[in-house]
Amino acid sequence: MIWETVRLAFQAILRNALRSFLTVLGVVIGVAAVIAMVTIGQGSSEQVTASVESLGSNVLILRPGRAMMGPGTREDAPAFRLADAEALEALSVIDVASPVTSSSLTAVYGNANATTTVTGTDMSYLEVNNWPILRGRGFTAAEEKAGAAVCIIGETVRQTLFGNTDPTGEVIRLKSISCEVAGLLQAKGASSFGMDQDDVVIVPIRMMQRRIAGNSDVASIRVALAPNVTTDRGIRDIEALMRERRRIEIGKVDNFSVTDMKEISSMLTGINNVLTGLLSAVAAVSLLVGGIGIMNIMLVSVTERTREIGIRLAVGAQSRQVMTQFLIEAIVLSLIGGALGIILGLTLAYVGAQVMTIPFSPSLSIIALAFAFSAVVGIVFGYFPARSAARLDPIEALRYQ
Amino acid sequence: MAAPALIELSGICRTYGKGEAEVRALDGVDLTIRKGEFVAIMGPSGSGKSTAMNIIGCLDRPTAGTYRFNGADVSHLSRDQRALLRRHYLGFVFQGFNLLARTTALENVELPLIYKGLPRAERARLAAEALAKVGLQGREHHDPSELSGGQQQRVAIARALAGGPMVILADEPTGNLDTTRSREIMGLLAGLNRDDGMTIVMVTHEEDMAAYAHRLVTFIDGRIESDRETAPEATQ
Numbered sequence: 218m219i220w221e222t223v224r225l226a227f228q229a230i231l232r233n234a235l236r237s238f239l240t241v242l243g244v245v246i247g248v249a250a251v252i253a254m255v256t257i258g259q260g261s262s263e264q265v266t267a268s269v270e271s272l273g274s275n276v277l278i279l280r281p282g283r284a285m286m287g288p289g290t291r292e293d294a295p296a297f298r299l300a301d302a303e304a305l306e307a308l309s310v311i312d313v314a315s316p317v318t319s320s321s322l323t324a325v326y327g328n329a330n331a332t333t334t335v336t337g338t339d340m341s342y343l344e345v346n347n348w349p350i351l352r353g354r355g356f357t358a359a360e361e362k363a364g365a366a367v368c369i370i371g372e373t374v375r376q377t378l379f380g381n382t383d384p385t386g387e388v389i390r391l392k393s394i395s396c397e398v399a400g401l402l403q404a405k406g407a408s409s410f411g412m413d414q415d416d417v418v419i420v421p422i423r424m425m426q427r428r429i430a431g432n433s434d435v436a437s438i439r440v441a442l443a444p445n446v447t448t449d450r451g452i453r454d455i456e457a458l459m460r461e462r463r464r465i466e467i468g469k470v471d472n473f474s475v476t477d478m479k480e481i482s483s484m485l486t487g488i489n490n491v492l493t494g495l496l497s498a499v500a501a502v503s504l505l506v507g508g509i510g511i512m513n514i515m516l517v518s519v520t521e522r523t524r525e526i527g528i529r530l531a532v533g534a535q536s537r538q539v540m541t542q543f544l545i546e547a548i549v550l551s552l553i554g555g556a557l558g559i560i561l562g563l564t565l566a567y568v569g570a571q572v573m574t575i576p577f578s579p580s581l582s583i584i585a586l587a588f589a590f591s592a593v594v595g596i597v598f599g600y601f602p603a604r605s606a607a608r609l610d611p612i613e614a615l616r617y618q
Numbered sequence: 619m620a621a622p623a624l625i626e627l628s629g630i631c632r633t634y635g636k637g638e639a640e641v642r643a644l645d646g647v648d649l650t651i652r653k654g655e656f657v658a659i660m661g662p663s664g665s666g667k668s669t670a671m672n673i674i675g676c677l678d679r680p681t682a683g684t685y686r687f688n689g690a691d692v693s694h695l696s697r698d699q700r701a702l703l704r705r706h707y708l709g710f711v712f713q714g715f716n717l718l719a720r721t722t723a724l725e726n727v728e729l730p731l732i733y734k735g736l737p738r739a740e741r742a743r744l745a746a747e748a749l750a751k752v753g754l755q756g757r758e759h760h761d762p763s764e765l766s767g768g769q770q771q772r773v774a775i776a777r778a779l780a781g782g783p784m785v786i787l788a789d790e791p792t793g794n795l796d797t798t799r800s801r802e803i804m805g806l807l808a809g810l811n812r813d814d815g816m817t818i819v820m821v822t823h824e825e826d827m828a829a830y831a832h833r834l835v836t837f838i839d840g841r842i843e844s845d846r847e848t849a850p851e852a853t854q
């Protein structure tokens with residue numbers, strides 16, 4: 218009998234396709250929103266985690282000025298020099314210290330040009346960032362020392378300038394400098410800040426200073442601590458050395474900052490989680506609204522179908538059977554809505570992940586949750602309309618026009 | 619008439635509303651209908667014909683009085699028990715056909731059989747038989763919207779027949795049909811009564827239609843005004 222009722226429910230649903238569609242719409246949107254939000258949220262969490270891991274060992278960034286984070290120097294703090302990086306590297310707590318200066322420039326090859334970030338640094342920078350060279354070679358010590366016009370390009374720049382062809386050995390122009398492409402970096406994807414990390418041209422720091430910037434400044438120093446050195450100890454030693462080198466008197470504040478990358482990343486993860494939570498809450502509300510929509514339409518359909526209910530009662534249906542029919546109809550509708558919502562949600566999440574270049578990581582638990590929710594919505598919001606349908610007086614129902 | 623009584627109403631009253639606004643739709647009705655009878659009920663509008671039919675059909679309960687159906691007192695049955703009675707023993711034909719829209723003739727006729735719990739194949743067979751009986755073979759898969767009024771009423775009669783009821787209750791079955799269609803429907807009902815011994819109770823406003831019955835009961839103001847045997851018109 219229950220299968221019979223399910224079959225009847227399907228029949229009724231198909232018979233009133235438009236009404237069924239409208240009923241389902243709310244749940245579809247609700248479920249899709251929840252799944253898309255949570256899946257994208259999870260993907261971006263994974264992205265943050267991955268970028269934390271890609272930092273490898275303890276990485277700290279030194280910048281002039283007191284800015285706690287964010288790019289650029291504030292105040293009139295003097296820039297670093299190459300010697301600062303060398304002195305830092307000599308510290309026992311430090312494994313490597315890479316000087317970094319970046320500038321936005323246009324790279325030209327033939328007719329193609331790409332506005333990109335040119336970063337002057339040394340080979341250890343790539344090492345600290347776990348960033349392998351896919352094709353070609355890195356800078357030689359001689360090239361680094363001489364500030365030779367060579368570069369290593371990121372995948373995005375390669376695509377813009379060379380397409381899929383091998384760029385190594387070609388010569389590109391940066392400003393007016395002809396620069397040989399020595400190597401191609403492995404693609405890295407977007408950072409947790411959403412920046413395209415592959416949109417980059419790496420040159421030796423000395424080449425950057427002399428031929429592009431025209432000074433001997435170093436904008437920031439990226440430091441990898443030696444293994445087994447705690448971040449606190451590392452920061453203490455670095456600060457002591459830099460205060461000395463920058464001749465900061467006792468009692469005066471630092472005119473440079475040391476930022477722990479992991480801290481930023483974990484903060485980002487936190488923000489990310491809060492955002493995901495908020496969005497999920499919004500999505501959950503929309504799911505609830507969808508449920509109320511089902512209830513409304515089912516209630517309206519009780520009125521609309523009063524005569525049908527009357528006919529069924531007249532030919533011998535018991536209240537309970539009419540009620541079961543309406544209830545099953547609501548459940549079937551919300552389950553269909555749930556299924557469509559899952560498909561739509563996953564599709565949206567997939568497209569979103571592609572656009573934002575974050576991993577697409579659907580979780581089974583959220584899908585199960587959304588599905589269970591839509592079933593509950595169907596039962597809860599289907600119950601009341603079903604009850605009022607079953608309570609109709611057969612004569613009144615039959616007389617209804 | 620030695621046939622056993624099927625429907626026995628005694629002292630049936632049905633009032634609507636309370637106090638000042640009270641309406642006595644039925645005011646002490648005594649009526650016995652035996653198996654195999656074909657009874658026509660007539661009377662002015664508002665005289666309580668439909669109210670009486672609803673009570674006979676167990677769609678409604680009397681306010682006072684006793685209703686015995688097939689020997690059993692059914693005046694005090696619960697909603698669900700009355701539903702069971704309708705399901706197994708009663709067939710309805712309404713003035714407005716009351717077919718399910720966007721539902722084929724066959725599915726409409728199957729409706730009472732679903733509630734009887736019959737398996738699908740059995741239902742389809744019985745429904746097709748009932749449709750054949752009312753002369754609608756070949757129309758099984760038509761929607762009501764694709765059928766004429768007369769054909770729709772035939773579907774409704776087939777639906778009333780399909781469950782194998784003890785009585786068919788028809789409240790103005792020809793009220794929405796022209797004379798030719800009305801005569802066809804009446805011929806069908808008269809045939810069921812004559813050939814199958816089906817008990818039929820029918821409300822009508824038209825003398826012509828009442829003439830098909832063997833007995834004419836007239837209602838006025840909630841009471842039975844007259845009740846007499848009639849010689850059924852020679853039909854077909």
Ligand SMILES: Nc1ncnc2c1ncn2[C@@H]1O[C@H](COP(=O)(O)OP(=O)(O)OP(=O)(O)O)[C@@H](O)[C@H]1O
Nearest residue numbers: 634635641642643662663664665666667668669670
């Ligand atoms: N649900 C109701 N509430 C209040 N009064 C009702 C209700 N149903 C019927 N009545 C009243 O009961 C009386 C009998 O109604 P009923 O429908 O039985 O008349 P009828 O003989 O079938 O009339 P008609 O020939 O017009 O169909 C009428 O006065 C009517 O107004």
Ligand SMILES: [Mg+2]
Nearest residue numbers: 667668669789
């Ligand atoms: Mg009436």
